[in-house]
């Protein structure tokens with residue numbers, strides 16, 4: 001479904017991603033793990049058109065995305081839940097969801113998406129009139145994911161959904177990610193520093209180190225890999 | 236008492252013009268976080284379009300006046316969008332200071348090109364609309380004042396409808412709240428910014444026509460003072476805040492008019508600005524502005 005080939009991205013003279021390639025099959029959850037500054041966010045931002053690659057190709061359902069503007073990429077069903085959530089803190093939960101449906105034109109579909117979002121995150125429905133900036137970190141993450149779901153995505157890019165969230169909520173959010181993937185067959189690319197959890201929910205994993213893929217394989221197998229355990233899973 | 240009401244009426248009609256200009260400053264600030272110093276010159280061009288278009292329709296008729304108003308608004312919308320496309324868009328992402336300096340450059344370009352094309356000498360602006368004075372109680376109400384208030388009010392209501400009840404308005408608000416997030420929602424930021432310039436410039440053109448009808452002499456530098464005051468009004472109301480710009484304009488126009496009717500009239504501009512400074516000391520974010528902590 002998504003095919004990234006020899007992708008290189010740099011910020012001015014600084015190279016952040018150097019020739020990475022990976023493919024993601026429809027309906028799967030794939031994770032990209034790696035430490036600080038490995039280039040995970042850069043990769044996601046390039047896929048969603050916020051950054052232009054220096055070289056390489058990104059194909060989504062057979063179409064090259066690298067020439068498209070971000071709004072055209074969203075229109076093709078690729079929705080990005082950014083690092084740090086970036087919710088509209090001065091708008092209510094409800095208004096945030098409306099913004100998420102910005103490109104949706106069918107009211108029936110918007111209503112269906114809204115119902116679905118509330119069935120996944122009932123907490124948000126209780127807080128529908130609350131200003132998004134006053135939600136807890138975990139609730140804000142739920143809102144950020146929900147807002148992306150309002151765009152009827154075929155493919156979801158999630159950037160560190162566990163960042164700054166209480167451990168109890170993290171497992172809830174990861175369960176929901178699996179549920180979203182299962183219910184609607186939405187393909188997910190999950191970026192995480194929390195390698196343990198990411199490997200648990202994903203089918204396939206890529207390990208990124210200073211802009212290069214240094215390891216890849218079935219998540220199940222990577223979890224048992226001694227080298228990976230030593231570096232990312234705390235031994 | 237009637238003296239007070241008279242001044243209040245005069246003040247509100249001047250303030251309504253400041254408000255129309257201030258809206259453009261504040262909307263552009265909302266989506267781009269910079270002050271478009273060329274805005275006051277778009278106001279001037281609006282008045283000149285009115286001057287020339289006014290020759291093509293019979294003077295002193297309502298439909299003629301409205302046609303000229305619409306032509307000026309359209310012309311300036313195109314001008315504003317062109318300025319954004321050619322001067323500001325290439326600088327997207329550049330430091331704000333660079334963009335500000337460019338804006339000053341565009342402003343000077345319009346002023347001096349204006350002097351080449353229109354000449355530096357002031358010209359008399361035609362009476363586009365029918366003119367009539369009404370005596371109500373002890374007040375003298377001119378039809379031009381009513382026109383200013385009616386047109387300004389109508390445009391502000393229209394603006395409110397656009398900003399809160401249309402898709403593009405929703406996109407404008409999203410961009411001004413969080414441009415990065417707006418892009419991820421599928422908002423085409425170029426279209427939104429272009430539209431914002433068009434809208435703000437059209438309002439400035441309306442301001443230019445209304446101003447020229449009431450102070451009927453126009454020249455290529457006529458935008459400087461009203462533009463400065465409208466900018467102050469936008470800050471006063473809380474820059475980036477649309478109702479704030481309208482309120483700031485009305486407050487500033489009213490204060491200025493009352494001061495010019497007083498023994499200290501020579502200091503009217505100084506006093507108006509002193510009031511601004513005092514208000515900002517107590518409410519640094521402006522009357523309706525709120526300092527928000529922007530989360531990254």
Ligand SMILES: Nc1ncnc2c1ncn2[C@@H]1O[C@H](COP(=O)(O)OP(=O)(O)OP(=O)(O)O)[C@@H](O)[C@H]1O
Nearest residue numbers: 011014016034035036037038039040041042043193
């Ligand atoms: N806007 C920028 N300008 C310059 N360099 C940047 C910029 N953003 C990221 N970088 C650099 O690119 C490299 C990759 O950064 P990136 O944000 O993609 O890492 P990451 O894997 O997401 O890290 P983290 O887990 O800390 O979020 C880093 O060396 C970083 O310093």
Ligand SMILES: [Mg+2]
Nearest residue numbers: 040041042083
């Ligand atoms: Mg990151």
